[in-house]
Amino acid sequence: MATNPKPQPVASNQPHPTPEAEEVYRRWIRFLDEEFYRHRSPERRAEIVRDQLYQLYLGRPHGGKPNVTLSSELPGNVLGMSLDPENVTLEAEYFSGIDEAEFAIRKPLLWFWKMFDRSPIGLNLWLGMRFRCMLGRHIFDHMGSGVKIHQGVDLTYGYKLSVGDGAVIHQGVLLHDRGGITIGKNAVIGSFVRIFSHSYGNEGNDDVRLQPTKIGDGALIGSHEIIMGGANIGAGQVVGHYPAYKV
Template sequence: MANKRGRDLFYRAKPLLNGVSACLRLVPRPAALWLWAISDWLPELLGVAFRYCLLKRLARQCGDNVRVGRGVELKYPERLSVGTNVSIHKQCYLDAYGELDIGDEVSIAHQSSLVSFQHTWSDSSCPIRDNPLICGKIQIRRDVWIGCGVRIMAGVEIGSRSIIAAGAVVTRNVPSGVIAAGVPARTLRVIEAQASDRRPKQNGG
């Protein structure tokens, strides 16, 4: 539903989707998570519509026209916020334990992972997996394109109108208006001059 045709279809169906979402608020959270898992069995368009309604029930915030593909796994969705006109493609993994905010007009390609916590390892008396976790909010600003197989780690902010190339591992903040790629990800080029750079220069300045 992310393209123009999908948006038109969404807004025509919005009253019905809102009605289903309202009914799902009566469903206990564990049952809603179970419904999320089995929604992959539904036909494509029906599954997209039902996952949208479930996301409205499960997430802290969910905007309009959000398309979620099959096999997307949600962890701690009550700490997840999703904007409007967002597409999350199949087999992505979203762990919002440390909070995860996805802005408007964001596209996340298939098999990407966003993990908002990291393990510590300082306590040698227990396995690393049992050491305390450190939370770190992930913030994805407006109009970001995340390529397939990207890994975004805890505490990262991705600035607006940026592109994260396929296969990148993002361990630090990415500024607005750039292409970032690599392991770890780094800025390759600027794709858009910032507003301050586009202002006409004054005489003598």
């Protein structure tokens, strides 16, 4: 079994936004955090997310009902309506065994997560990491401190996901937490890793077997690796190729 290579020290002069931009970013994240703590109903959360996405994508506040009679305006109407979580469906909603109540309060936030990452500002590393950690506190079963989540991480349920202190999840990772995924403290998940927590029996797609998956403390999962449902990656274990440092 491979063990965790010693990380190289991280430089103290990390890239940073301007003080003015940092203040605006922090205010926005703090505002959203307070709103999602204050409002747990799916309907109110959907309204909050809709209003935020309207400004991120269209540069204007949500302004009532669109004119749906003109064919020339249909593409714009499709875009505007799709910014509202109540008008979209997600793959997880089609799965058997979903906890509908737990998913309902998270669905607007899952849509916010996906659409933020697909917006131009989703590429803003400093802002994006802080935004995702804030949102993760309202989505995940557990979100530790000092977690870093890069762009394009895809979630399934969210409420069956636990992420420990100091964990790093790189870009493009799939966390298919249908059966539950636990990522330990200071674990590092490389880019485009696929982590599953279920498998299929002999009866096809309807024969789903939920198998919780655990990534131990300090484990390193190399880029593009696939972790199958039920795997138990030990503390400090290295799966695949991983360099002797983390970013």
